[in-house]
Amino acid sequence: MISSIAELISDRIGTMPASERRAAQTLIANYPLIGLKTVAEFSAAAGVSSPTILRFVARLGFQNYPEFQSALQDELAAQLQSPATRTLNPASSGGGAVSPMLEATLDNMRETFRHLSDRQLADIAATLAHRRGKTFLIGGRFTDPLARYMAAHLAIVQPDVYHLAGQEGIWRDRLIDMGKRDVLVIFDIRRYQDSLVRFAETAHQRGVHIVLFTDQWLSPIARFARHVIAGRTAVPSAWDSSAALFVVAETLIGAVTRQLETDGAKRIRELESLR
Amino acid sequence: MISSIAELISDRIGTMPASERRAAQTLIANYPLIGLKTVAEFSAAAGVSSPTILRFVARLGFQNYPEFQSALQDELAAQLQSPATRTLNPASSGGGAVSPMLEATLDNMRETFRHLSDRQLADIAATLAHRRGKTFLIGGRFTDPLARYMAAHLAIVQPDVYHLAGQEGIWRDRLIDMGKRDVLVIFDIRRYQDSLVRFAETAHQRGVHIVLFTDQWLSPIARFARHVIAGRTAVPSAWDSSAALFVVAETLIGAVTRQLETDGAKRIRELESLR
DNA sequence: CAAAATACGTAACATACGATACAGCGCTCC
DNA sequence: GGAGCGCTGTATCGTATGTTACGTATTTTG
Numbered sequence: 001m002i003s004s005i006a007e008l009i010s011d012r013i014g015t016m017p018a019s020e021r022r023a024a025q026t027l028i029a030n031y032p033l034i035g036l037k038t039v040a041e042f043s044a045a046a047g048v049s050s051p052t053i054l055r056f057v058a059r060l061g062f063q064n065y066p067e068f069q070s071a072l073q074d075e076l077a078a079q080l081q082s083p084a085t086r087t088l089n090p091a092s093s094g095g096g097a098v099s100p101m102l103e104a105t106l107d108n109m110r111e112t113f114r115h116l117s118d119r120q121l122a123d124i125a126a127t128l129a130h131r132r133g134k135t136f137l138i139g140g141r142f143t144d145p146l147a148r149y150m151a152a153h154l155a156i157v158q159p160d161v162y163h164l165a166g167q168e169g170i171w172r173d174r175l176i177d178m179g180k181r182d183v184l185v186i187f188d189i190r191r192y193q194d195s196l197v198r199f200a201e202t203a204h205q206r207g208v209h210i211v212l213f214t215d216q217w218l219s220p221i222a223r224f225a226r227h228v229i230a231g232r233t234a235v236p237s238a239w240d241s242s243a244a245l246f247v248v249a250e251t252l253i254g255a256v257t258r259q260l261e262t263d264g265a266k267r268i269r270e271l272e273s274l275r
Numbered sequence: 276m277i278s279s280i281a282e283l284i285s286d287r288i289g290t291m292p293a294s295e296r297r298a299a300q301t302l303i304a305n306y307p308l309i310g311l312k313t314v315a316e317f318s319a320a321a322g323v324s325s326p327t328i329l330r331f332v333a334r335l336g337f338q339n340y341p342e343f344q345s346a347l348q349d350e351l352a353a354q355l356q357s358p359a360t361r362t363l364n365p366a367s368s369g370g371g372a373v374s375p376m377l378e379a380t381l382d383n384m385r386e387t388f389r390h391l392s393d394r395q396l397a398d399i400a401a402t403l404a405h406r407r408g409k410t411f412l413i414g415g416r417f418t419d420p421l422a423r424y425m426a427a428h429l430a431i432v433q434p435d436v437y438h439l440a441g442q443e444g445i446w447r448d449r450l451i452d453m454g455k456r457d458v459l460v461i462f463d464i465r466r467y468q469d470s471l472v473r474f475a476e477t478a479h480q481r482g483v484h485i486v487l488f489t490d491q492w493l494s495p496i497a498r499f500a501r502h503v504i505a506g507r508t509a510v511p512s513a514w515d516s517s518a519a520l521f522v523v524a525e526t527l528i529g530a531v532t533r534q535l536e537t538d539g540a541k542r543i544r545e546l547e548s549l550r
Numbered sequence: 551c552a553a554a555a556t557a558c559g560t561a562a563c564a565t566a567c568g569a570t571a572c573a574g575c576g577c578t579c580c
Numbered sequence: 581g582g583a584g585c586g587c588t589g590t591a592t593c594g595t596a597t598g599t600t601a602c603g604t605a606t607t608t609t610g
Contacts, residue, residue: 040596
């Protein structure tokens with residue numbers, strides 16, 4: 001069973017003529033990056049001619065050079081997507097059904113934050129803290145609880161925070177209250193919900209500032225969003241994981257609270273006394 | 276000091292117009308592979324036009340697209356050469372306001388799972404999967420979204436799963452439906468809510484099997500619970516973090532789903548056809 | 551040792567790719 | 581409300597790229 005192109009090559013390198021073998025060896029030596037460059041560069045690196053490279057990839061079973069490159073890219077993508085598989089040391093993972101799930105979740109969080117700069121988070125926090133209008137939050141089938149969670153916290157440190165719940169018709173009608181000064185926080189991961197996309201589009205047309213929490217494949221709502229947070233969701237389970245997005249949400253809640261420290265503290269004391 | 280293109284992007288993403296920002300976000304989301312594909316593919320993935328992609332790379336300081344791709348490839352090459360550097364990175368993110376929060380959260384999860392054996396989790400999953408009656412879920416002020424999240428998933432793989440929402444009176448009345456064969460999942464972290472404690476006590480008296488998600492200081496409900504999950508909640512923020520509990524919840528959801536695999540799959544297919 | 555077959559590179563070709571000019575649109579600022 | 585500016589997509593263009601045909605060199609075989 002051959003799963004990678006590198007294996008395929010070492011499998012057939014014996015049957016190749018001299019020049020093609022040199023091509024194969026240079027590819028293995030700087031795998032797989034040389035293969036992603038142009039035929040001319042590849043051939044120069046290997047010290048052979050361009051047609052030799054093309055004959056080489058043809059012998060591997062690819063119809064043409066681009067097809068070969070796509071295969072390499074797919075392989076790379078799979079490798080980069082799950083850092084777990086690379087560092088996976090079966091010894092440490094006690095063999096229980098739990099650990100892989102936890103490991104994947106931790107990886108997802110690291111990856112999510114690796115693609116998310118402090119600057120971006122600060123920007124979003126500032127948007128949420130210093131918006132001049134209202135804040136609305138909404139989520140999809142599985143992510144709506146995240147919207148609720150965030151709303152529950154934000155509503156304590158600032159006024160005019162609303163979670164949009166219930167039937168579609170109900171929150172669609174709230175669009176009439178939304179304008180340029182307002183912020184709409186949307187949670188939407190696969191499978192993306194049409195109703196949410198439509199909602200986001202309309203809100204966008206009304207000039208609402210949209211902050212989107214989505215997965216790495218980006219909900220179509222990304223087109224309308226001013227800020228996009230792409231969290232990793234893949235775990236060894238039947239379901240996608242929203243844990244990474246949850247942590248980002250908590251981070252933002254913390255950041256907003258900090259930015260509103262002075263006003264927020266006063267507000268919290270007021271709330272306490274209301275009990 | 277900017278060492279990677281990803282950093283360069285997050286540094287300048289603030290100064291970019293909307294469409295270029297979309298390009299930036301899609302690149303970050305599938306970093307860096309999208310950038311190695313053709314302009315046409317990149318633009319399609321981002322939902323913008325080709326010139327926008329070119330303007331985007333120009334803004335990053337590259338003379339042309341190939342030069343941009345070469346830079347990405349060089350970066351990838353460096354990364355692939357030394358796998359250490361990519362896992363080593365969390366410290367390098369500059370000590371911004373983010374890292375401590377993330378670090379603390381990751382620690383919380385590790386600690387939480389360290390005190391939680393596979394056996395315990397399997398037991399709880401079995402309880403939830405093979406209960407003979409109904410499952411009820413409820414949470415406190417900030418944790419109710421977690422109850423909702425879990426309910427949303429469990430309700431798909433098995434029947435008779437109910438989230439108790441709304442006013443106290445409403446769910447108090449549901450006690451009349453609860454008995455020995457039923458399971459009640461409660462989320463309760465500081466500050467523990469009296470109403471929940473009373474509710475749990477009554478349910479316990481009726482013989483309901485209680486599964487409690489709480490923090491490391493244990494809600495008073497622990498006295499009535501058959502299973503207790505104690506998650507770490509401390510983070511450098513004004514709020515406690517429910518992230519660890521969230522991950523445990525997801526883990527349980529996954530485990531229950533696996534245990535119900537055969538029946539659950541049938542049920543999921545049925546649900547799909549209902550749409 | 552000769553003849554054939556295979557391997558390999560040079561050079562011409564066609565295509566698909568990146569680049570550019572331009573026009574429409576929305577937004578902001580008087 | 582109007583003028584100006586900046587952003588974005590469409591259409592076009594030139595070119596770099598992959599591809600192919602062909603001739604020479606090299607090896608193989610009878």
